[in-house]
Amino acid sequence: MKLKESKELGVNALIFLNPKRDSDIRTLLVPAPVYVALLHYPIRNRHGKLVTTAVTNMDIHDIARSARTFGVRQYFIVTPIEEQHELVGRILGHWRTERSREYHPDRFEALERVRLVHRFDEAKEAIHQELGEWPEVVLTDARPLPNAISYSDYRKELVAPHRTRPVVLVFGTGWGISDTFYPEVHRILAPVYGPEGKEGGYNHLSVRAAVAVILDRLFGH
Amino acid sequence: MKLKESKELGVNALIFLNPKRDSDIRTLLVPAPVYVALLHYPIRNRHGKLVTTAVTNMDIHDIARSARTFGVRQYFIVTPIEEQHELVGRILGHWRTERSREYHPDRFEALERVRLVHRFDEAKEAIHQELGEWPEVVLTDARPLPNAISYSDYRKELVAPHRTRPVVLVFGTGWGISDTFYPEVHRILAPVYGPEGKEGGYNHLSVRAAVAVILDRLFGH
Numbered sequence: 001m002k003l004k005e006s007k008e009l010g011v012n013a014l015i016f017l018n019p020k021r022d023s024d025i026r027t028l029l030v031p032a033p034v035y036v037a038l039l040h041y042p043i044r045n046r047h048g049k050l051v052t053t054a055v056t057n058m059d060i061h062d063i064a065r066s067a068r069t070f071g072v073r074q075y076f077i078v079t080p081i082e083e084q085h086e087l088v089g090r091i092l093g094h095w096r097t098e099r100s101r102e103y104h105p106d107r108f109e110a111l112e113r114v115r116l117v118h119r120f121d122e123a124k125e126a127i128h129q130e131l132g133e134w135p136e137v138v139l140t141d142a143r144p145l146p147n148a149i150s151y152s153d154y155r156k157e158l159v160a161p162h163r164t165r166p167v168v169l170v171f172g173t174g175w176g177i178s179d180t181f182y183p184e185v186h187r188i189l190a191p192v193y194g195p196e197g198k199e200g201g202y203n204h205l206s207v208r209a210a211v212a213v214i215l216d217r218l219f220g221h
Numbered sequence: 222m223k224l225k226e227s228k229e230l231g232v233n234a235l236i237f238l239n240p241k242r243d244s245d246i247r248t249l250l251v252p253a254p255v256y257v258a259l260l261h262y263p264i265r266n267r268h269g270k271l272v273t274t275a276v277t278n279m280d281i282h283d284i285a286r287s288a289r290t291f292g293v294r295q296y297f298i299v300t301p302i303e304e305q306h307e308l309v310g311r312i313l314g315h316w317r318t319e320r321s322r323e324y325h326p327d328r329f330e331a332l333e334r335v336r337l338v339h340r341f342d343e344a345k346e347a348i349h350q351e352l353g354e355w356p357e358v359v360l361t362d363a364r365p366l367p368n369a370i371s372y373s374d375y376r377k378e379l380v381a382p383h384r385t386r387p388v389v390l391v392f393g394t395g396w397g398i399s400d401t402f403y404p405e406v407h408r409i410l411a412p413v414y415g416p417e418g419k420e421g422g423y424n425h426l427s428v429r430a431a432v433a434v435i436l437d438r439l440f441g442h
């Protein structure tokens with residue numbers, strides 16, 4: 001099997017060649033550059049009040065591994081609290097040593113892509129600095145919101161030829177992202193539902209599970 | 222919107238009616254009864270040796286919430302260690318109180334479906350007792366194994382008319398399920414890959430993320 005860049009199909013397209021079966025020549029589309037941001041502020045608590053949540057160790061690891069699996073370029077952990085930067089910085093430092101690279105190469109490779117920032121602005125600036133373009137900000141939410149786009153539609157957009165604009169998928173902690181964040185948002189993804197769809201009712205995935213499912217729906221093989 | 226059972230299409234089929242658009246009448250398929258089992262024995266450690274792993278609190282919660290979201294009937298936590306039964310039993314007891322039902326209804330509803338067993342046999346017997354049929358045992362594994370079935374193919378099988386046989390999806394902890402479990406297995410699901418497919422290399426999802434992605438691929442809306 002061979003991957004060959006195709007000029008005709010645009011910068012995001014590759015032609016996938018299976019030499020054993022001529023009829024099986026098909027196009028493998030490479031999506032736009034994607035980033036993930038996990039917000040710990042501005043967040044709603046159970047009463048709808050604006051709060052800052054704490055970073056959890058499991059959110060660092062699980063989301064880093066999912067991000068690495070699905071080709072995410074960087075995973076931004078956003079928290080304004082200085083003590084959390086010290087704590088998370090120490091955890092990341094532990095996993096970024098040479099010893100860890102040898103003994104836990106999978107963890108090392110995943111956690112390499114984690115970046116700790118104070119404000120969401122810093123994530124956007126980092127993306128702009130890396131690629132020279134400002135990202136499209138995509139909100140995920142467990143509640144149905146107006147103008148939400150389906151996963152299959154957005155997946156198609158991301159692999160459209162000549163699309164280069166990066167995307168940052170934004171996930172919340174606590175009881176979800178506060179409305180005060182909405183002015184930042186360009187696009188909204190539909191909630192994740194089980195087999196019964198919207199009528200089924202229960203959609204209380206952990207943020208770790210939601211990130212995995214949403215990345216798979218947009219970028220899974 | 223209305224759901225109506227369809228005798229012609231078999232026990233697993235419902236007709237989905239959208240009264241606004243006649244052309245949009247389509248079939249919503251109800252899959253076979255599904256269960257999840259998380260094994261803590263027999264498991265491989267990093268050196269391939271047979272071990273028993275410890276139950277983690279996050280595996281209880283995250284997988285229970287994913288199971289509830291995707292319509293899983295029961296989530297079996299399998300561990301032979303008596304001390305673990307006491308510990309996990311205490312955690313489950315805490316979340317199954319009336320106070321928890323009021324204050325954390327989503328957690329209550331998810332954890333209701335968790336069942337603690339000593340051996341995988343007990344899970345099979347519980348399913349047989351509930352439905353009068355022995356389940357098809359489906360192995361999930363991050364490594365490519367012979368005769369693995371794709372998600373889209375297995376999804377089709379599960380919604381086939383007249384299919385009633387239950388399914389138990391088996392997930393491992395540690396470095397994966399030991400080969401000594403293989404005689405139990407009827408079917409094997411393909412590994413979960415990112416956008417680059419098999420050639421992309423990295424597929425080290427956490428078990429919590431893998432359960433969510435696999436349930437979504439088989440039962441997501």
